[in-house]
Amino acid sequence: MSKKPVQFRLNGAERAVFVEGGQNLLDTIRRGLGDTSPKWGCGQGTCGACTVLIDGQPHLACLTLAEAVEGREISTNAGLGANGLHPLQQAFMDHFAAQCGFCTSGMLMAAKALLDRNPNPTRDEVIEAISGNICRCTGYEPIIDAILDAAKRRAA
Amino acid sequence: MTLTVETVPTVADAARRLGTGVRYLGGGTLVMRALNYGDTSVSTILRSSDPALTRVETSGDRIRIGAGVTMAGVMASRDLEALHPVARVIGGPAVRNMGTVGGNLFADPPYGDFAVALLVLDAMVQVEGASEVPLERFLGERRGLVSAVTIRRPERGAFRFRKVSRVKPKGIAVLSMAAYLPGAPGRITGARIAYGNMGPRPIRVAAVEQALEGRGLDAGTIASAAGAALQGVSPQTDPIASEWYRREVAPVHLRRLLEAQS
Numbered sequence: 001m002s003k004k005p006v007q008f009r010l011n012g013a014e015r016a017v018f019v020e021g022g023q024n025l026l027d028t029i030r031r032g033l034g035d036t037s038p039k040w041g042c043g044q045g046t047c048g049a050c051t052v053l054i055d056g057q058p059h060l061a062c063l064t065l066a067e068a069v070e071g072r073e074i075s076t077n078a079g080l081g082a083n084g085l086h087p088l089q090q091a092f093m094d095h096f097a098a099q100c101g102f103c104t105s106g107m108l109m110a111a112k113a114l115l116d117r118n119p120n121p122t123r124d125e126v127i128e129a130i131s132g133n134i135c136r137c138t139g140y141e142p143i144i145d146a147i148l149d150a151a152k153r154r155a156a
Numbered sequence: 157m158t159l160t161v162e163t164v165p166t167v168a169d170a171a172r173r174l175g176t177g178v179r180y181l182g183g184g185t186l187v188m189r190a191l192n193y194g195d196t197s198v199s200t201i202l203r204s205s206d207p208a209l210t211r212v213e214t215s216g217d218r219i220r221i222g223a224g225v226t227m228a229g230v231m232a233s234r235d236l237e238a239l240h241p242v243a244r245v246i247g248g249p250a251v252r253n254m255g256t257v258g259g260n261l262f263a264d265p266p267y268g269d270f271a272v273a274l275l276v277l278d279a280m281v282q283v284e285g286a287s288e289v290p291l292e293r294f295l296g297e298r299r300g301l302v303s304a305v306t307i308r309r310p311e312r313g314a315f316r317f318r319k320v321s322r323v324k325p326k327g328i329a330v331l332s333m334a335a336y337l338p339g340a341p342g343r344i345t346g347a348r349i350a351y352g353n354m355g356p357r358p359i360r361v362a363a364v365e366q367a368l369e370g371r372g373l374d375a376g377t378i379a380s381a382a383g384a385a386l387q388g389v390s391p392q393t394d395p396i397a398s399e400w401y402r403r404e405v406a407p408v409h410l411r412r413l414l415e416a417q418s
């Protein structure tokens with residue numbers, strides 16, 4: 001089977017990896033590059049556990065063709081915590097916003113995209129921003145509180 | 157199964173490459189999902205880097221939307237302001253950054269909400285290498301490579317849309333409805349009504365349009381429109397709702413759409 005090289009930045013570092021025809025970005029990041037922070041949940045875009053940022057915007061890595069990210073900037077949860085806990089990660093801990101933790105990476109990336117664009121969101125804007133991410137443990141309230149609190153702490 | 161990816165520079169190249177086993181990739185939200193679930197009918201994924209695909213252009217009273225414009229792209233365009241409320245209810249933020257207008261024309265139920273809105277705006281579909289066809293006709297065939305969709309710039313306040321879902325804010329549609337009512341609440345000329353998820357593809361509802369045409373949007377008109385809501389419509393039973401349920405609620409939602417203040 002012929003493989004193709006793809007080059008992009010992952011959490012600020014230049015990376016190159018060979019991909020099979022039709023391989024998705026999630027597989028590429030997890031198996032190809034060893035960053036297991038985005039999760040394989042449903043494989044159909046419904047759960048949001050694979051959410052990564054491409055050029056700052058949330059995308060579903062499981063539905064993204066790896067070859068389509070040539071030359072682009074990918075951010076994952078592993079990069080968020082590279083220099084100690086990110087304020088969002090700290091707020092998730094403080095508010096018990098993670099139970100099983102499976103959705104957490106995707107939630108954090110969706111939340112980061114929101115706060116980067118809108119540092120002072122309303123509760124409804126937070127709900128909208130994480131509407132593509134399913135959590136089966138928390139009932140969402142602690143997650144929403146954590147994101148709002150992270151925004152407040154950033155502003156302070 | 158070997159799968160190859162081909163990226164071609166122009167839409168015309170892409171149109172020439174279409175054929176058995178070749179699947180064009182728009183945003184990929186449906187194509188990649190099928191591949192993840194083992195769709196073996198695809199041997200080649202076809203992409204095009206043509207910049208014309210992602211442009212929104214206005215000339216006179218027509219707006220041309222490139223097939224590769226994403227829902228987020230729609231929301232970023234001032235010319236497409238009337239369609240912002242439609243794009244905003246398609247999937248969550250990540251789906252809106254990926255899913256395209258072109259792909260939405262090919263989306264089977266329960267999807268295709270954007271196509272429902274385009275139907276009432278008299279959208280024309282530009283299939284590469286062919287002349288423009290009305291969207292309604294295109295939806296019956298769904299063939300060829302779509303380079304763009306053009307709509308008439310909607311009259312202010314005449315366009316209405318409603319996606320009915322049980323999960324909020326990001327639920328799949330039980331049904332969706334669009335209306336274009338130029339002149340309302342006064343005398344309506346050129347009434348357009350379309351439904352999504354009330355059958356195998358988005359449809360125009362001629363009986364309702366006739367009930368509205370040439371009349372003011374008063375209680376009597378709304379009652380007769382609601383009375384015609386199911387004429388010529390055969391909704392399906394699927395995991396989201398039964399045929400019975402769709403028949404029960406469609407006239408109610410049509411009434412609400414017509415009664416809404418624009």
Ligand SMILES: Cc1cc2nc3c(=O)[nH]c(=O)nc-3n(C[C@H](O)[C@H](O)[C@H](O)COP(=O)(O)OP(=O)(O)OC[C@H]3O[C@@H](n4cnc5c(N)ncnc54)[C@H](O)[C@@H]3O)c2cc1C
Pocket residue numbers: 044045046047179180181182183184185186187188189223224245246247248251254255256257258259260261262263266267268269270300301302303327328329
């Ligand atoms: C979690 C989730 C939620 C969703 N929610 C909604 C929703 O609420 N409402 C809704 O309407 N949809 C929804 N969708 C479905 C889908 O994302 C949208 O319909 C989207 O617009 C499809 O576009 P795409 O570019 O991703 O399609 P793709 O997956 O790229 O393509 C879909 C089909 O269209 C063909 N195609 C694409 N572009 C062209 C073109 N230019 N010319 C010819 N053929 C083309 C492809 O070959 C393929 O057969 C959802 C999807 C997911 C994963």
